[in-house]
Amino acid sequence: MDDIVISDRPGARVLALIPAVVIVLSVRLLTLATPPTWARLLAAGGIALAAWVAYRLLTAKLIVGEEGLHVRGVFYDADVAWTEVDEISRTPSGLPLRMLVWGVFSPETLTLRASGRRLRPVAAITRDDDDELRRVMQTMQTRLQGWPAQTRQVKDSAGTG
Numbered sequence: 001m002d003d004i005v006i007s008d009r010p011g012a013r014v015l016a017l018i019p020a021v022v023i024v025l026s027v028r029l030l031t032l033a034t035p036p037t038w039a040r041l042l043a044a045g046g047i048a049l050a051a052w053v054a055y056r057l058l059t060a061k062l063i064v065g066e067e068g069l070h071v072r073g074v075f076y077d078a079d080v081a082w083t084e085v086d087e088i089s090r091t092p093s094g095l096p097l098r099m100l101v102w103g104v105f106s107p108e109t110l111t112l113r114a115s116g117r118r119l120r121p122v123a124a125i126t127r128d129d130d131d132e133l134r135r136v137m138q139t140m141q142t143r144l145q146g147w148p149a150q151t152r153q154v155k156d157s158a159g160t161g
Contacts, residue, residue: 004136007061011093011125014101015056019050026050060123062110064136064143070113080114087113088140090133093125104142110137 026043029035035043056074063070068081093099093107102106110124110133126133 003066004064004139005061006063006121006123006132006136007059007124009060009123010055010105011097011101011107012060014104014120015097015122015125016054018100019054019057022050023047023054057122060121062121062123062136064139069140071112071119071121071123073122076119078119080112080119082143084114085112085144086115087111088137088144089113090137097125108133120146 005054023046026046029043030040053074056072059072060074061070061082062071063111069080069085071080088110090108091111093109107125107127109120112119112121124133125138
């Protein structure tokens with residue numbers, strides 16, 4: 001099986017606008033008359049952190065491979081073996097993200113539950129009619145159904161699958 005890579009998604013690009021706004025506000029603070037030293041240090045730290053978060057958002061990815069999943073998010077890089085994956089679900093995104101893209105599209109999130117932890121790959125935030133994510137979901141469902149685990153569940157609340 002060839003690896004399936006999901007990256008460079010609209011959801012992650014939209015989220016990258018938030019750090020961009022932080023950078024703009026911080027630069028504006030730095031260009032005001034003469035802010036105190038603590039304000040300049042705070043603005044510089046905000047710029048550095050926001051640039052790093054934006055970089056991670058824009059390079060986030062989900063790789064579905066033979067051995068398992070590789071998830072690269074903003075604050076984590078995770079390799080998850082197929083034997084560790086307990087549940088896969090596709091649900092509507094949280095209210096803050098829905099408000100951010102209000103009127104553009106209705107974002108959905110792929111959620112993986114593996115060994116007691118829950119991963120929501122930012123690279124998999126997408127529209128409900130995304131064929132690439134459907135293909136990934138079908139591949140993961142097929143892969144998980146091949147493992148004889150009683151506790152394993154595969155759900156797709158969007159009705160595709």
